[in-house]
Amino acid sequence: MKAILSTTNCLTAITFTMTRYSQTPVTTADKTFYQLRQDIVEGVIAAGAKLSETELSTTYGVSRAVIREAINRLESCHIVERRANVGARVVALSEEGLLALYEIRESLEGMAARLAAKNMSDEEIAELEALLVSHFQDVKQGESYYQEAGDVDFHYRIILGSKNKHLISMLFDGIYHLVRMYRVQLGMAGPRVTTAYDEHRHIVQAIANRDQELAEMLMRRHITYSRNNIRNKLSSIQS
Amino acid sequence: MKAILSTTNCLTAITFTMTRYSQTPVTTADKTFYQLRQDIVEGVIAAGAKLSETELSTTYGVSRAVIREAINRLESCHIVERRANVGARVVALSEEGLLALYEIRESLEGMAARLAAKNMSDEEIAELEALLVSHFQDVKQGESYYQEAGDVDFHYRIILGSKNKHLISMLFDGIYHLVRMYRVQLGMAGPRVTTAYDEHRHIVQAIANRDQELAEMLMRRHITYSRNNIRNKLSSIQS
DNA sequence: TTAGAATATGTTGTCGACAATTCACCCGTT
DNA sequence: AACGGGTGAATTGTCGACAACATATTCTAA
Numbered sequence: 001m002k003a004i005l006s007t008t009n010c011l012t013a014i015t016f017t018m019t020r021y022s023q024t025p026v027t028t029a030d031k032t033f034y035q036l037r038q039d040i041v042e043g044v045i046a047a048g049a050k051l052s053e054t055e056l057s058t059t060y061g062v063s064r065a066v067i068r069e070a071i072n073r074l075e076s077c078h079i080v081e082r083r084a085n086v087g088a089r090v091v092a093l094s095e096e097g098l099l100a101l102y103e104i105r106e107s108l109e110g111m112a113a114r115l116a117a118k119n120m121s122d123e124e125i126a127e128l129e130a131l132l133v134s135h136f137q138d139v140k141q142g143e144s145y146y147q148e149a150g151d152v153d154f155h156y157r158i159i160l161g162s163k164n165k166h167l168i169s170m171l172f173d174g175i176y177h178l179v180r181m182y183r184v185q186l187g188m189a190g191p192r193v194t195t196a197y198d199e200h201r202h203i204v205q206a207i208a209n210r211d212q213e214l215a216e217m218l219m220r221r222h223i224t225y226s227r228n229n230i231r232n233k234l235s236s237i238q239s
Numbered sequence: 240m241k242a243i244l245s246t247t248n249c250l251t252a253i254t255f256t257m258t259r260y261s262q263t264p265v266t267t268a269d270k271t272f273y274q275l276r277q278d279i280v281e282g283v284i285a286a287g288a289k290l291s292e293t294e295l296s297t298t299y300g301v302s303r304a305v306i307r308e309a310i311n312r313l314e315s316c317h318i319v320e321r322r323a324n325v326g327a328r329v330v331a332l333s334e335e336g337l338l339a340l341y342e343i344r345e346s347l348e349g350m351a352a353r354l355a356a357k358n359m360s361d362e363e364i365a366e367l368e369a370l371l372v373s374h375f376q377d378v379k380q381g382e383s384y385y386q387e388a389g390d391v392d393f394h395y396r397i398i399l400g401s402k403n404k405h406l407i408s409m410l411f412d413g414i415y416h417l418v419r420m421y422r423v424q425l426g427m428a429g430p431r432v433t434t435a436y437d438e439h440r441h442i443v444q445a446i447a448n449r450d451q452e453l454a455e456m457l458m459r460r461h462i463t464y465s466r467n468n469i470r471n472k473l474s475s476i477q478s
Numbered sequence: 479t480t481a482g483a484a485t486a487t488g489t490t491g492t493c494g495a496c497a498a499t500t501c502a503c504c505c506g507t508t
Numbered sequence: 509a510a511c512g513g514g515t516g517a518a519t520t521g522t523c524g525a526c527a528a529c530a531t532a533t534t535c536t537a538a
Contacts, residue, residue, distance in 0.1 A: 104350070166343055
């Protein structure tokens with residue numbers, strides 16, 4: 001009944017939150033870009049695979065020009081790597097790559113929490129606290145499959161709360177899809193379900209208190225823990 | 240004899256350092272992109288101006304497809320804003336926009352300094368110290384026109400020293416050109432010449448001591464000072 | 479047999495033309 | 509005179525074809 005794949009829920013939650021940020025695709029190049037990105041992130045197109053323009057144009061039923069534009073945008077997102085006169089390949093996934101991404105997340109989301117403590121409206125903070133309450137109930141009922149969507153939504157709201165356009169764009173358009181891609185393809189499950197809730201709670205509290213220093217510090221620690229968690233999983237898989 | 244325009248020296252120094260990072264343009268779309276970006280950053284194309292594809296294609300003597308690709312890449316850099324079926328405009332410059340960029344610089348370059356303290360080789364650190372010595376001599380001789388190139392070079396080396404690919408790309412391809420564009424078009428001079436040297440010296444010292452915490456903190460303060468400096472200049476201009 | 483050059487093939491880069499959309503102008507109606 | 513709808517010019521989006529480049533294969537010569 002409720003055993004829907006977590007991915008679906010996650011995407012729903014994301015799109016819900018992001019309606020204030022991302023505009024719906026209008027041109028076919030837009031749609032193709034979103035489709036291609038999704039197919040890569042979710043593993044339909046394998047990591048390291050070559051992206052042949054002619055092949056993709058027949059597959060997606062569009063001209064080579066729109067495929068080229070889509071690939072260009074994927075390159076800007078660092079999802080594919082391109083060499084002139086040779087072609088584009090999906091980026092190679094490595095443990096170091098994922099950990100490097102978390103270094104940036106630590107830096108950027110820490111700043112986002114700091115700015116959120118400064119710039120979020122009281123109403124937005126109230127919504128954030130309400131979100132946390134609903135998470136608490138989910139966790140209490142053991143509905144851990146909601147956790148990833150909830151975690152993503154939590155972070156999204158804080159990032160949006162920073163009110164810094166560049167910060168928002170870097171995280172949403174750049175980092176998050178890459179992280180998801182790495183997680184899916186390296187076979188990582190969702191985030192830690194047990195301990196994360198308390199960390200979220202403390203972060204929200206710091207934001208509500210307008211304590212910029214503490215909000216940043218707690219967010220950085222939160223992501224550092226996440227990073228260590230991933231590193232442990234990866235090393236245990238490899239050994 | 241040595242009274243060459245500072246801009247020229249700045250670019251020379253940048254390209255010298257960046258040879259390890261950026262590859263030379265090969266296709267005409269590449270060249271057009273670099274040309275267009277330079278023309279926008281240096282104010283040849285005004286802020287807020289509309290970028291007509293047909294007009295640019297005749298101006299630069301290339302086809303519209305090439306111009307489109309260049310504009311797409313400029314959009315990814317947040318140098319132009321695009322609306323579907325309408326066109327692209329150079330971004331509107333605002334005081335808040337520049338200050339928002341410095342918030343990101345603080346976050347990202349702080350992390351870069353932290354990672355540099357961890358990942359730079361002893362040889363690279365020695366080069367960095369040597370660079371600082373040459374700056375000191377320049378400052379002592381009052382050759383302040385070298386300062387901007389020197390400042391840029393200093394930051395570049397530390398960013399490269401982080402060894403984090405995404406971090407490097409975000410700063411070099413994304414932030415720095417935007418900052419330069421804002422500075423040029425808002426009529427800001429180069430960075431602070433007097434106090435910055437000591438700050439640089441302390442940062443290098445922290446990196447040489449492999450003190451990650453301190454390196455990050457000093458770099459963040461360094462950029463915060465710079466940001467405050469800019470804010471003061473801007474408000475004094477406006478009033 | 480091997481190294482190197484010439485060639486063949488398939489890919490990407492570039493171009494001009496056509497289709498779709500937007501925006502401004504003009505006309506008609508109230 | 510003011511507002512709404514319609515028409516037209518101009519711009520962007522999309523397409524198929526050609527040119528340039530990289531790579532694999534084959535052929536030749538030492």
